[in-house]
Amino acid sequence: MDLATLLERCREGNELAWEALVRQHQSRVYALATHYVGNTEEARDVAQEIFIRIYQNLQRCEDAEHFVPWMIRIARNACIDHLRRRHARPPAQDVPASESHALVERAPAADETWQAQGRQRLLHLALAALGELNREIILLREIQGLSVQETAQILGVPEGTVKSRGSRARLELARKVLALSGGQYGSGPVH
């Protein structure tokens, strides 16, 4: 069944169509949430929230051709909302502010040994070391495969900025990867 029909069935309240739509796009949404949130457990919760938002706003997506960019926009907004909430909400236990900041800083570092076991994990590390806009451009353009126009609309920047920053972001990512892999990335798997 093509996406337009699937969306129409979902709008009519067909649970089977909705389940099929979730199965089709859950890996993409979960991966996106993981990239933004950085924690797999939280990413799972955020991905569920993203799908709830998608379900509630299905009427707004009238064109199946633009469903994926629309879904990615919703996912990005939900992730940003989650990050804001996480930033605004202090930890439950009685931890001094400086230590809580250090906990947040240490979270990706604790995964470093695990991430260094494969090329994709090395890529995650290098992506995390990029600046915010460069990382989002890489995420939307190179990973999610959106067009320049769609990326510019989602990020709220001119298309020229996406083009110029996109090349620079790829170059910066390549440098980070080279630095993290000790110059061995291009020649084979990193272990």
Next chain:
Amino acid sequence: MQCDFFVTRLDALLTGDLDDATRTQLQTHAAQCERCGTLLGAMQAGAATTPPSMPAAADTEAFVARLLQRTSGSACARAQMELPDWVDGGLAADETDLVALHLQHCGGCAALATVLGALRQELPALAHAEPGPAFTAAVVAATRTLRPRRAVRWFELWQQLVGRPRLALELPTAACFVLMLLCALPFSPFRPLPQQALAVIRVDAVTVLQSAATQVGPVLQSNAARVWAASGGRLESAVAARRRTYAREHVETVAAWSALRADMAEAGAGIRSLNVARLSHALLAMGADLRRLFGADAASPPATPQPEGGSP
């Protein structure tokens, strides 16, 4: 033989590229000329002791690097700037060749190009990650109690609009501005509207006055007749005085209506010319006229306001 001729043929003599006659001629000249003989001997000795050799590759690279440093600067920055397009195949043919030539001699840029090419292949693989087997069921369960919203866009827009706390102020203000623009712009089709509205008001006021007069007149006449009949000639003087009062009040009423008409026209002119001061004066004057007509201070006629000219 001239020495110049010998010198120009010296390389060919050393490499053996001359015919026999010329070689013999040159050798004879070298034997006779001390200077050319010394030069030939030195060249032959040098060729025997130091065979020509190409510089090592590292020396060449160092030489090129030093040369670039002293002239245009390193080409790596430019090459790296163009590497993403080079990897994507988005460069012109000549520029592609230049970058490729640079990559043959620059290990750092070549490594970067290799990583960029690998990233181009491997980054799209990061777009998907499996959230686990229970994820779909959890999402379906979470959305089971919900229903997709219909017509949510217009409804939410309406809610946002109505929910604005200052809507009660903003809406009349916006309406007034729209009305003023419609009636005051020179090319507006609604420009004669205020004049027409004033004409309607004027006609209505006169009609009301006339109807009131036709209703009040017979009542007054019958009352006067009844009073005259009851009191006889004793009230004649009182009635005459009342008649004079009525006449005076009638004159004042007519004057007040005339002033009201003039002030209405003034207000219309103020609206058309967007002169707020003129409009406010006219409105104040209209209020005073209405008080003269219907208010409690009919005994003290208000001063006629003088419109002040102001810049629109």
